[in-house]
Amino acid sequence: GAGKKAVHEVPRPGDKSSLTGQPYSKRFFEILEKRAKLPCWALREEAVRMVAESQSSVLIGETGSGKTTQVPQFLLEAGYASGGKAIAVTQPRRVAAMSVASRVAQEMDVELGQEVGYLIRFEDVTSDKTVLKYMTDGMLLRECMSDPMMSNYSVVVLDEAHERTLSTDILFGLLKEVLVKRSDLRCLVMSATLEAEKFQEYWDSAPLLRVPGRMFSVETFFSLKPQKDYVETAVETCSLIHVNEGPGDILLFLCGEEEIETACAQLEHEFGERGDLMVLPLYSSLPMQQQRRVFPPAPEGKRKVIVATNIAETSLTIDGIVYVVDPGFFKQSVYNPRTHVESLLVSPISKASAMQRAGRAGRTRPGKCFRLYTKDAFETELPESTHPEILRSNLSSVVITLKKLGVEDLVHFDFMEPPSPESMMRALEMLHFLGAVDDECELTEIGTHMAEFPVDPHLSRSLIAAGCRGCIEETLAIIAMLSVPPPFQRPRWNPKAADKAHRVFASGLGDHLSLLGTFCRFGSAESQKDFCQEHYLSERSMKQAENIARQLRGICQKRGLTRKAAAPDGGSLTLAVRKSLVEGFFMQTAYIESGGKHYITVRDQQAVNIHPASFLQHKPEWVLYNETVVTDRCYMRNVTAVAPEMLIEAAPRWFHPDTCKFAEQARKSLERALPRVKK
Numbered sequence: 001g002a003g004k005k006a007v008h009e010v011p012r013p014g015d016k017s018s019l020t021g022q023p024y025s026k027r028f029f030e031i032l033e034k035r036a037k038l039p040c041w042a043l044r045e046e047a048v049r050m051v052a053e054s055q056s057s058v059l060i061g062e063t064g065s066g067k068t069t070q071v072p073q074f075l076l077e078a079g080y081a082s083g084g085k086a087i088a089v090t091q092p093r094r095v096a097a098m099s100v101a102s103r104v105a106q107e108m109d110v111e112l113g114q115e116v117g118y119l120i121r122f123e124d125v126t127s128d129k130t131v132l133k134y135m136t137d138g139m140l141l142r143e144c145m146s147d148p149m150m151s152n153y154s155v156v157v158l159d160e161a162h163e164r165t166l167s168t169d170i171l172f173g174l175l176k177e178v179l180v181k182r183s184d185l186r187c188l189v190m191s192a193t194l195e196a197e198k199f200q201e202y203w204d205s206a207p208l209l210r211v212p213g214r215m216f217s218v219e220t221f222f223s224l225k226p227q228k229d230y231v232e233t234a235v236e237t238c239s240l241i242h243v244n245e246g247p248g249d250i251l252l253f254l255c256g257e258e259e260i261e262t263a264c265a266q267l268e269h270e271f272g273e274r275g276d277l278m279v280l281p282l283y284s285s286l287p288m289q290q291q292r293r294v295f296p297p298a299p300e301g302k303r304k305v306i307v308a309t310n311i312a313e314t315s316l317t318i319d320g321i322v323y324v325v326d327p328g329f330f331k332q333s334v335y336n337p338r339t340h341v342e343s344l345l346v347s348p349i350s351k352a353s354a355m356q357r358a359g360r361a362g363r364t365r366p367g368k369c370f371r372l373y374t375k376d377a378f379e380t381e382l383p384e385s386t387h388p389e390i391l392r393s394n395l396s397s398v399v400i401t402l403k404k405l406g407v408e409d410l411v412h413f414d415f416m417e418p419p420s421p422e423s424m425m426r427a428l429e430m431l432h433f434l435g436a437v438d439d440e441c442e443l444t445e446i447g448t449h450m451a452e453f454p455v456d457p458h459l460s461r462s463l464i465a466a467g468c469r470g471c472i473e474e475t476l477a478i479i480a481m482l483s484v485p486p487p488f489q490r491p492r493w494n495p496k497a498a499d500k501a502h503r504v505f506a507s508g509l510g511d512h513l514s515l516l517g518t519f520c521r522f523g524s525a526e527s528q529k530d531f532c533q534e535h536y537l538s539e540r541s542m543k544q545a546e547n548i549a550r551q552l553r554g555i556c557q558k559r560g561l562t563r564k565a566a567a568p569d570g571g572s573l574t575l576a577v578r579k580s581l582v583e584g585f586f587m588q589t590a591y592i593e594s595g596g597k598h599y600i601t602v603r604d605q606q607a608v609n610i611h612p613a614s615f616l617q618h619k620p621e622w623v624l625y626n627e628t629v630v631t632d633r634c635y636m637r638n639v640t641a642v643a644p645e646m647l648i649e650a651a652p653r654w655f656h657p658d659t660c661k662f663a664e665q666a667r668k669s670l671e672r673a674l675p676r677v678k679k
């Protein structure tokens, strides 16, 4: 049902909203005036016509032109969300989905979560009434598992396609198949960069609409020599701009919460007393209330400095930015299929990113961009564009998802850029080790269960193991705690007190059980707020963990995985939990090398250390870890002591002393444990 209403009919004062039946508010018209000035607004008829005429189409426009907030509303007004179907708009980032949905709800004069809502992992702010749904691409993919025809939607808008996230790339392939089967479905790909032709080609010469941008000139400055500490240099640069340059807000790009908070604290320290600089952080784990603070203009005579992650590059547009400080880095998850190590690495941005970042300075008037790297580095060291995520990911989640979606032939799936057969094979191999696929690479019963959980296969495997050991509740609490930003706070002004307060949670067996202890004590605290304050815990992380645990519990119940009445196997609950973890993580274990200085990972014989923040205070012979992080050295984070017999029991082929390729000392340890293993 497209074209029910002409799109150029603009509401007038006194008109009633066709969605709510209420007269529009004053603020509605104030925002409407701004909306009407956005570049996309002028093209709304073209955009709607393009979508009506072709099942798939592409829309390209400068960041801030109104793609994300406006185009879905045009489609809504054109009658697409009728007949019980909604419009889905995907975003690669959680913050963007939340923030944009909240903005659009305002623009449409409705309450967030009603007609306009958002859906991100572990947070569903939608209702039966929702006709415009902003969601992460990962969540749409997850929905496809139970609804492969995407039958809830009339239009799927794949936004921020230039980001080339793993989920968006998979959705590309899936949508292509669904479009053939559903002639009423529409797909609109929206993107900020100039890779238009690539998308167009993939979508079989889909029509393309270019929204002309209006950009002012941006003067770019490079560093004359390479910088050692880019956070420090960045803070200095912001200070200099604030002191020496004319009015206009500053946008500084850094790599994550820690860097951002450090920089913010320094800027506050320097200018707090003058009171003419508003320092505003912006990163994904920041509460919504605080995220919103970046948008309103600074009061007269003040300047805003927004210290943000990559989120501010194209996903969110903040008006009023005149100065951009670009250290040239971002954090990306990089997976090495050869060593199976996935790490969040601070990496150089691409040239395309650098251009986007600079562009943020020229939206409202001519601006300046300060790059904290040399011109030479820009030209010779930065890659042209960011490598698509699918080419640098651990594909095991992808493979399990595709399998669950019924994609038989993984190798011939229509990827825009197919991952290498090698990484596909590695992923299948890993799933095979976990028992998720059988020898024919078909999903097993375990694998089918695993696919239901929106967590990493190692974690879902542990959860399923816990189902057989009577420790589901404990294990899902641990998984929930591992899925939120670290709850243990360590303020710079009082790290010792925080460490002491945290020590009450410490389990001698390591971090997983310490996390469990923290979760339980939080759950039974009389005042959770006081409890968190006393113990230097992030209340937000803890609440979020409770929420996640609740959702995982729901999935467990739906799948018939419940706590068994029988006592946990082996008597002790902590033993049962550790055994369950080992079933999911036996590949992520390490043994201590003979000197006792560091550990050697069993998967790739890499030297690693226990992260200094770990609760594990002694050095057991064998440990299991949740992840590795590379900073100055390679660290294992979230580490738990395990016994060799647990390893042999969980993966006899991996840990058999006669066949394993571990160092002599590790092999001997397994040999000693062998008789203790229950047959």
Ligand code: ADP
Residues within 6 Å of the ligand: 038, 061, 062, 063, 064, 065, 066, 067, 068, 069, 070, 099, 100, 103, 295, 314, 315, 316, 317, 318, 319
């Ligand atoms: P695009 O998707 O093309 O990058 P958006 O639709 O996100 O553009 O944004 C269009 C405009 O809407 C922005 O330039 C900004 O002026 C305004 N805008 C978007 N989000 C907000 C917000 N949360 N608060 C205030 N203004 C916003």
Ligand code: MG
Residues within 6 Å of the ligand: 064, 067, 068, 069, 159, 160, 314, 315, 316
């Ligand atoms: Mg956008």
